[in-house]
Amino acid sequence: MSANEFLPWVRRAAAPQALPDVPAPLDAGCTTADSPSGLQRRTFIQLLGLGGLVMAFGPGGVRRLEAAEPTPGAAADPWSPHVYVRIDDDGAVTIVCHRSEMGQGIRTTMPMIIADEMEADWARCRVEQAVGDPKFGSQNTDGSTSIRDFLHKYREAGATTRALLEAAAASQWNVDVAEVFARQHEVVHRPTGRTKSFGELVTTARTVAMPAPSSVRIKRPDERRWQGRKMPSIDLVPMTTGTAVYGADVTLPGMKVAAIARPPVWGAKAVSVDEAEARKVPGVERIVRIPETPIPGAFLPLGGVAVIAKNTWAALRGRDALKITWDAGPNGTHDSQAYKATLQASVRAPGKPGRTNGDAGAALAASSRKVSAEYHVPYLSHAQMEPMAAIARVQDGKVEAWAPTQSPNDARNTLAEYLKVDAANVTVHVTLLGGGFGRKSKPDFICEAAFLAREVGAPVRVQWSREDDLRHSYYHAVAAHRLEAALDASGKVTAWLHRSAYPSISATFAPNLPGPSPDELTNGASDIPWDIPNMSVEVCPAVAHARIGWYRSVNAIHHGFAIGSFVDELAREAGKDPAAFLLDLIGPDRKVDLSKAGLVGAGDTYYGAPWAEHPLETARVRRVVESVKQRSGWGTPLPRGRGRGIAVHRSFLSYVAMVVEVEVSPDGTVLVPRATVAVDAGFVANPDRAKAQMEGALIMGMSNTLYSEITFAEGTVQQSNYNDYRVARMRASPHVVDVHVVESEGLPGGIGEPGVPPAGAAIANAIFAATGVRVRELPVGRQLDGWEARASDKGRAVAG
């Protein structure tokens, strides 16, 4: 693949991929998208467990569709007014979900928008998971894009279908189409009250001319049934009864299980392999070398030594019994302690400008009241609950894979490239994802399964252990930040200098990259909403020594932590209330076209959208801050050891503010008893799922801030499992998360990611309020041990 394709930190085409505006006939492979070719559908449904991927549902609950299997003949040529919609002759509606479900609820939200617009009866709709196919438009479920890129397409798909059914009814009755309207799976003739069910209209609807997209009428807000209201997830029954199908839950006849010993260092190669002990493990059948992929490797597997066995336990035991000598290669000296100093030195020298307003250097030099601080955020790993697993079969030159992938088309293209077959001969089925967070947008693990399936001539499931997951991830970049600001006599910020250094995601795709590009700063550093006349936001060199990848909210994690913490430090220095200071810093209401605001080296698009469509609206920043300030009881007294912190951040085109309350025990343990969140993401289709994303983002923010850290020594990850890669658990987690989803008809922004960036700063600021200890290096870990004795330390930033 071309490295250029992947250079932007947000892996997006310049503009969202267009969808066909005319209906594309569905090929047989798609109408049975859940079914592998060569297997009887019945067999496969048994394998998957009916209900995992084929469900009927209603607003009041979920039920299994007993007659989910199409009758012979009917399924051969169902009416498909749009690639996302099929209607059988009996009126049953199938909505094809082309995005991957990883907890954000898209398998519910996408269908509910379409069903709402087409006036389908929700209880007569079912959802089918699409295979990877470009005809669906982008299926790359990352960048918080599902609704912000597709809301209009989903509405148009539903409204087009409705228009065709209405036209069909008008034709059957021989009346003007203006006299008819669709209502809950039927079309009504207004003057006479006559009705025709959707099923009765399908045959005629096939013959009706497709309306031009511009002529299709999208519902007015007052006509919507479900959009903007809570809709329960369609997968609740399988998820609570153990029948939901994730990656490792797919089994094929004659399937083998593989576990792989991968190079412990990025770019290492196996020098010698002693297989003797592994072969003695009962159930081990074969040992297969997978060639190491040279750095940078992109989406391709790391390579290594695979143990093929008849079951998972034998594969894991056999893998652990391998004795391999590795040549570590150039990254064998990578050491997190030393690298921290490297990054720190990098941000102490000027970098490449990403935003320049006025003259921050001169303003700082002239100021008598300067504040500076440096921050450090470690490597992180997604540690999603489901370790990678993929199943593949290679037969007659055709490759078929089942995987919990965020991006089935990337998987398909990468498999084609890796196995040197035509993409037309590759099918990728998407299971549910047991968490994704960006890790599962990389198909390296699917390539492993396909390579091994071809080598052994049988279907293979590759099962990663948790240790594999933590040691062979695509890590969230370790980052250093340096911020400097000048305050005038009244405490107003007159200059802002922000430098950051972190290995770039682009280094996973392009060799010998000296560091990130200024464009990466538009992920929450150069697009800040502050009203400051002199600003310089710069990015500094950092060479990658590990695979770097997207992790929920990407660079906005460390940008948000450093910026949100520094603003709190400035407020303390100015002697002002942090919330009041924040509102002052946001300044007067204004709409800023960021592409004309002094950005340097920014991309053609902003989170993949046109810059002009998403100006920075400071009124929206102010509104979310005021919302959390008011609802959190900001300013009311708290007992000793408790404190509140506030932060606001915009990323993925959405605005999120948080007030987090922490309780720090005398031994330094941090609990987060409550949090208040406000999110303005434009139009929100399914507000309860948006709330759930905010709850989850806050708790993932707790993990990132309080506990989690990947470190390297001699090029090797030092953590192994959840005992030393710690994440948030229930005891520390909030009892109350009060989420305010701002009601809006505005263009939708992201929901999955924007909640994470403000969480880190809000927690760190709350810790300062509670203890007087300023946390500038993450994770907090044991930094608060003995905080009471140090309580006199006000944690003030050192005047620079």
Add this chain to the structure above:
Amino acid sequence: MITLTVNGTRRTFEGDPTMPLLWYLRDELALTGTKYGCGVAQCGSCTVHVGGKPARACRVLMSELEGAAVTTIEGLHARGEHPLQVAWREIDVPQCGFCQPGQIMQAAGLLQRTPKPTDQEIDAAMNGHICRCGTYPRIRAAIKSAAEKSS
């Protein structure tokens, strides 16, 4: 040979006695509701009941299970309507859903011992489970809701 019951059905096992129950359930019985998350009893995704009590299937070896009665999420309630399963759905607890069978099995064990748990008792019982999506507040609410409705 090891003889045990799983969800009320008598089973015999003649394979590697060091195999953890987790892989027996998943690979041999196709009971895939019990999830692999860590293999070292750190995350709770594989929680089942052994002898009526929650146990981490990744750390219980087949050799320890002679005569044991094992219940998995598939066997918790015949129609999937255990009060906890119902509460989980009412509160829309799951996000990705992967850890939830283990969470529900652990919570079922808690309610059996402690029908009206306090927040502290819930936290203590559930702290061995990880939900990376961060559904903890809703899990806590669902356990309390199920406990209240069972009165």
